[in-house]
Amino acid sequence: MSLTGTNKKYAVNEIFYSLQGEGYFTGTAAVFLRFSGCNRRCDFCDTNHSAFTLMSTKQIISLLTAYPTRHIVITGGEPMLQVDDNLIDALHSAGFFITVETNGSKRIDCNIDWVTCSPKTAPLEINRIDELKIVYQSQDVESIKDSLPEARHYFLQPCSGINTAETVAYIKSHPWWRLSLQTHKLIDIP
C-alpha cells in the first residue's frame, strides 16, 4: 500500500523552534524540521541525524503550526532524500515560507521558496540555488562556485570558528562573498 496526502510518512529526526543562525536569514525566527538520513559521510559532520520517528504529513504540520512562525528550515541529514510535492504543498497550504538546506547532491524539482546549498562531495546534481554557503577550509571555492548554478547570495563560513581571520581575509580579497557565522553557537541556542 502506498501512502499519499496527509497519511504519507517521513523519517523525522527532530522538530524544534529557534532562530536561523546562519546565512541570509540569520536572526529570523524559524521552525526547524530535521529529516533523518544522509547520502554523504563527511568526516566533519556534527549533526546526529540517524535517529528518527515516522510521522505523517498531518502530524508534521500539526507540530509545526504549534509555533508562531511560518518560516520553516527543512534540514538534515540530506532533506532532499525525502522532501516531495506532497509535503511542500501541505506546508504551503499551512502558510509556510519554505527554506531547505541541502548538500547539493539532488535536483530540486519541488516548489521550494528558498534553497540554501552547502555543497559537500561530488557529484552535485542541484539545479537551482538561492544561497550558496560554503564552510571555508582554504579550498578552491571559486571552482566550486563556478561549477554550480548561479546563486543570488554567496556566503563563506569559518570552519567551527577556528579560521575566522583567514575567512575574513579571503572575503576582503574576493568581495562577492559574504561572511556567515554560526551565531546560534555564539549565543548558545539550539
Ligand code: SF4
Ligand atoms: S552532507 Fe551534511 S549532514 Fe550529510 S554527512 Fe555531510 S555534513 Fe553531515
